[in-house]
Structures are given as structure tokens and as C-alpha cells.
Amino acid sequence: MNQNPIDRTRFEAIEAYVLGSMPMDERSAFESEMTKDSALRAEVELQRENTLAVELGAMERTLKAMRAEHAGLAEPGSAGWTNYLKYAAAIAIVLSAALWMLTRPSASERLFAEHYTADPGLPVPMSATDDPAFHDAMVAFKLGDLAEARVKWSTLLQAEPTNDTLRYYIASAALAMDDAAAAIPLFASVAADPTSGFRTKAQWYLFLAYVNAGDIAKAKGMPFDDEPTYGERVREIKSELR
């Protein structure tokens, strides 16, 4: 580990990452940097440990201070004991709340689960001979073999990088696999293409992908509220996003 102090801007970026307060787009870039920079990974781990040390120390200090406030605890049944039990109950509540916060779905996770239905895919004709590789992947997609479908379509996309159908379905498979980060740029490219027949559906799934990723600012920023098919649901979700 480098013992020279890191500059304050760098430290605060690492701190924001560890505390989970870094904006989504910066977070992606930061994580990308981490994959290439072992020194940065070490700094992040160190910051995580130091934050934990402070939290633990602060909690212990709080517990001791509260205990000191309630002198006379040695005698069960005394006022001190009653206060101590109240304090113990308060800690139990705080811990229970912490557990609940850790395990409960966030508002965006709940909204995504409520509104997301995977794209049903395209019909695969029995005598599909015009594009067998595409249809083979579509069969895998419909059977729920999402990783297989994704790989097969991604191979085809290399030969046809502007193909909106491939982009749309690779993104659909990615989102169905809960990989919103991979789905977002693909849906975004189709949603921005006014000539694509998948444009409206891509906008809807892009919106849901942002919800899934917890990128509330981008979800709320999508001008999709008046779209005839999805507008009502978009407005409803936006109203519940915090």
C-alpha cells in the first residue's frame, strides 16, 4: 500500500463509493477503474475497514455512555434496571430495523418486480429457414435459456452491429437475467432509433431497467409519461419513486 496521503478529492470519491452515495454513472466508471487498478482496490478496502472501525467504535462509545447514564444497574428491580431494559429494548428495535432494512426490497426493486414482465419473444415458425441462428436463439430465449440466447444473439450482432432486433432481444435477455447494466445501453440505442419497430417497447424496458438499477434520476427523466400504451404505468411508477 502506498503510504503517501491521497489527495482529498480522491479520498472523497473513495468514501462516496464505500458509503454508497456515489451517483450511478460515476459508480460505473469508478468500478471500471477499480478492475484495472489494484492500488485503488486496496484503497477502497482500507476505507471500508476504517469506516467499519469508526462505526463499531462509535457504537461501543454510545453503549457505554448510555450505560453510564443509568447508574444503579446492579440491583435488579431498581429504576436503573428498568431504564437499562428500556435501552436494551431500544437496541433490539434498532437492530431489528437494521435487519429489516437490509433484507427488505427497496422501492425501486418492488416497483420493478410489480411491473416487469419479460418480453414474450417472437413467434418461431416451424420451417424457419431464413435465419436459423436467430430463431435457434429465440427458441432458447422462450425456453428460459437466457444466457444461451444472449451468447448466440451477441455472436450475430458482431456481424450486424446496427441490427435493432438483435439489440432489443439481447437487452431483453440481459434484463430478464437481472443484468440491467448490460441491458441499458442496448435498450437506449433502440429507444433512440425512430425507425425501429421496437422503439416503444425499448423505451418501456429502458425505463424499467433504470428502475431495476436504482437510477431514479434517469427513470424520472425519461419523457415517456404520455405514451398511449405505457404512459399510465410510467406515471404511476414515477409517483412512487423516491
Next chain:
Amino acid sequence: MVRQYVQKNSGTAADAQDVFQESVMVLWLTVKEGRFKAGQDGEAGGFLFRVAKNKWLDTVRSAAHRNMKIVHEDRTSEVRADVPDDIEDRIVRLRGVYEKLDDKCRTVLDRFYYERKDLATIATEMGVEEESIRTIKYRCMMKLRALRRTIAGEDNLGEL
């Protein structure tokens, strides 16, 4: 429950408080590190009691307490299963890091990292400029960062 158990096994109310406090720390760190197995062995309260019980049994069995009598030693071998092995060592190590901080650092860092107050709020509470709090926080965390070299050095010496 913790108090009852400790007092039935030769402990005092103060012992019960010590054990309870230590057990809360174990529960907190286990949850914080994502190692609490919810749904496997009951809720947090059950976990807390099992940790407290084991801690007190360890105390009772220690050399200083050999004359104490254990009346409630049931299922002691299985109750340790859901407590990560290294969690006590982690607490000692983290506590050692925090203890190196001076009071000023602890006050600012506690409020920012533990109470999750923003810099402006801390500045108002302490009657100083927000920029000063930001600088203090940075310097204190750099002190902790520098300490790691010392701690790492001590560990290496300990392994020799």
C-alpha cells in the same frame, strides 16, 4: 434473558451488561458484513442470546472463574455454529484502530460515519465552518490510513 442466564450462572448484573454489550457488537458486525443467516436459527434476539450465552460460558470456564457453577449448559456445542469464527478477532482489531483516534477525530467521524449526519449539520452542532469539518474528517481518516502500516508491521512481527 441474558441477565437471567448470567445471574443463574454465578454472574452479576454488571457481568450481564458486559456480556450483552459485547454480544450486541458481535451481532452488529455479523449483520454489517452480510454474514447473518436470517431464517436459519431464529431472529436477531435468538442470535444475541446464543452469543451472550457462549460468551458467559467462556468467562465461567476461564481460569479466573473456575469456582463458578454452570447450571444451564444445554446444547452449547451447536449454538456456536451461526457465529462466524473470526468475528471476535475482527472486533478486537477494529476496536484497536478506533482507539488510536483522539477525541476531536472521534467526535467528527462518529457523527459523519455512524450517525450519518452531513457536514453542514456537524458544523452547526460544533459551531465551526463546514469546510473545517471536511478538513478534520479528511485528516483524521488519513491518520487511520497511516496507522495501517504500523498495525501491519505489528502483525508481521507477531508472526515471526
